[in-house]
Amino acid sequence: MTTQWDSVVIGSGLAGLTYALRASEYGKVCVLTKAQIADSNTSWAQGGIAAAVGESDSWELHEKDTLIAGAGLCDPDAVRQLVMNAPDAILWLQSIGTQFDGHDLDQLTLGREGGHSRHRIVHFADRTGWEIERAVTEAVRNSPNITVFEEAFVSSLLMSGDRCVGARANIAELGERDFLGSATLVATGGCGMVYTHTTNPRVATADGIGLADRVGAEIEGMEFMQFHPTVLVHPQMRGFLITEACRGAGGTLRNHRGKRFMNFYDDRLELAPRDIVSRSIEREMERLDTWCVYLDIAHLAPELIKEEFPTIWERLRSIGIEIEKEWIPVAPAQHYSCGGIKTDLNGQTNIPGLYASGEVACTGVHGANRLASNSLLEAMVFSKQAAEAAQSEPAPSPADEPSPTPSLRESDAIRIRHSLQHCMTHGAGVFRSDKGLMKAQEQIVSLEREVATLPEAPFSAYAQEAVNMLAAARHVVASAIERKDNVGLHYNVDSVAE
Ligand SMILES: Cc1cc2nc3c(=O)[nH]c(=O)nc-3n(C[C@H](O)[C@H](O)[C@H](O)COP(=O)(O)OP(=O)(O)OC[C@H]3O[C@@H](n4cnc5c(N)ncnc54)[C@H](O)[C@@H]3O)c2cc1C
Known part of the structure; x- marks a missing residue:
């Protein structure tokens, strides 16, 4: 069975749902998502969203920090588009009901993370992603122009000659369905499952890269894989992220003998950039022939721990670790893919009719390294651009039969x-x-x-x-x-x- 839409969106994280909400102002949108709507990397984001909204901050400073993190490989136009649109993106999220600590734009409580020269991380305690996903999902559910199909696994992009005209999905209890669209957005998120240990949830299986690769879309920057340095090592909760904000609040890294070690590797100690801390931990583990180091926040006031890191406090307590009393076993794990499907400033790929946004895309914003908390922002800014650009796409022609994706046992x-x-x-x-x-x-x-x-x-x-x-x-x-x-x-x- 085939249905026709103005836009076909693959993925229901922040990139997919932002696009859906923006594009629904112009036409009918369907969202195809392979699990439940909130199953996404977005829901897991802890730290927050970078935006120059503080008194002593400016988009120029945010731009400078982003370019420094990207180590000379960012696209300067993409970075400028990102940082200049950040305050509007926060206002938009608030307009659809997202809550942030501090409430009004000029009174937001701003966090600071590695690589940022100012406090500029807008957040909701340590469950910012959960709150954002809740708000965008509610807005999508209330939009008469958006239809969401859950348990809808997209297995192929539909082509008509060299133009993408939609997607084929396999939907639980319905079977195979074709969705034709004037524009198709790939917003399938990250690829953490490619590695043994990752902070990403199980849906992060690089599907968008596979889909795009099979129709000849350009893919770039995939060597720039970010490993988060402090990821919980525990058999019951492997991959649970311990936010960098813990180190920002005074947390220290120790080896199993109790000795702080970052001074052997970098003058910035625990607040060196993530890649340097990850490499230092790997070196320390190799030196001592062990498989984790420890993050110590036990010296912080228990009230501060519970207020600033309620999710971490609660989740670790549920597996018997009292972080106000004992150290947290951590090691680096895959966290974020800076590369992906190459797009221009409007999220357009080299395939007519095909757009990409969010973690699956390579917009040029991150270059060789992502500045912390720029990714949720990127998803919103580039999805808005894409939704506007997609209005000029022609109605889809009938699709060619896609070559089947191999199906294994x-x-x-x-x-x-x-x-x-x-x-x-x-x-x-x-x-x-x-x-x-x-x-x-x-x-x-x-x-x-x-x-x-x-x-x-x-x-x-x-x-x-x-x-x-x-x-x-x-x-x-x-x-x-x-x-x-x-x-x-x-x-x-x-x-x-x-
Ligand atoms: C633990 C953790 C903490 C983080 N903290 C922060 C932070 O503080 N700040 C920040 O900016 N970033 C953070 N990030 C990164 C950020 O969360 C992600 O980069 C961002 O949410 C990606 O959004 P997205 O919409 O591109 O993808 P996702 O939110 O991952 O959504 C992808 C969607 O695509 C669907 N999908 C995938 N394949 C298919 C398919 N074949 N068919 C149909 N649907 C499919 C998935 O089910 C999902 O709904 C964090 C990430 C993690 C894992």
Whole structure:
């Protein structure tokens, strides 16, 4: 069955739902999302949104900090568009009912994170993403022009010649459906599941990269993978993020012997940029042949801990860790993909009719490294632009039959996903080497070959995710091999004089 829309949106995080709300002012929009509407990286964001709304702040300072973090590889026009539109993005979120600490724009309580020269992180305690997702979801539910399909796994983009004209989804209990649209937005979020340990929820399987790759969209910057330094190491809650704000509030890092170690690696100690702290922790773990270090916030006032970090306090307590009394076991884990589907300032890709926004896109804003709390902002600013640009797209022509995405048996997919995660964690993690990258590339080629020869099986989202994860991994490793200098998040031990 085929239905026709003005816009087809894939994904229900902040990028997808912002676009849907903006585009619904001009026409009918459908949102396809593979789990429940709030299942997204957006819901997990803790720290907040960067916006120059403080008294001593300006968009010029926010721009400068973003360009410094990006290590010379940002697109300056994209950065300017991002920072100049930040205060409006906050006002827009408030207009649809999002709450922030401090309430009015000129009275917001602003946090500070690594790399920012001012306090400029607008937040709602340590559950900013949850609050934002709640508000945008409610606004979407109230919009008569938006229809949301949950449990709708998009398996292919629909093409008519060289133009994208929509998406094919497999919907629980309905089966396969085609959604034709004048414009199609890929807003499928990140690719954390490509690695063994990640802060991302289970929906982050790089589907947008796989979808775009199969229709020839340009993908770039995938070597710039951000690893968050302080991610909980615990069998019951692996991957739970311990926000950088804990270190901002005075938290210290110690090895298992109780010794602070950041002074051996960087003068900025615990508040050095995330990539440097991640590399320092990895080095310390290797030096002591162990698998975690500890974050100590036990010296902070218990009231402050409960007020500033209520989610962390509560979640860790539920697994028996009292953070006001004991240290938190942490290690680096995959967190954010700076690269993705290449877009212009309007979120347009090289494929007519196809747009991308949010973590899956590479707008040029982050360059070689993302400044903390710029990603929720990017999702809003570029989705608004895309929704406006999409108004001039022509009505879709009938779609060509897409070439089928390989469907594997889940038993095969389990093995392939685990092999891939192992290979990426060892070959394309925080530290890379020429040998490790070449080995990872060989393994990915061999896994993709294997997929092509495995027996066909009925549709399985889990199995199709494996195919998309392989495509994303192929791009990460190829870009990492191609990059000869160590810049931002990319660090190859064979490229530096040690
Ligand atoms: C723990 C954590 C903390 C973070 N903290 C911050 C922070 O403080 N500040 C900040 O700016 N950023 C933060 N980030 C990053 C930020 O949350 C994400 O970059 C941002 O939310 C991405 O939004 P998005 O809309 O692009 O993707 P997401 O919010 O991940 O949404 C993607 C959507 O696409 C859907 N989808 C995926 N594949 C398919 C498919 N095949 N078919 C249909 N639907 C599909 C998913 O189900 C989901 O609904 C954090 C991330 C994490 C994980």
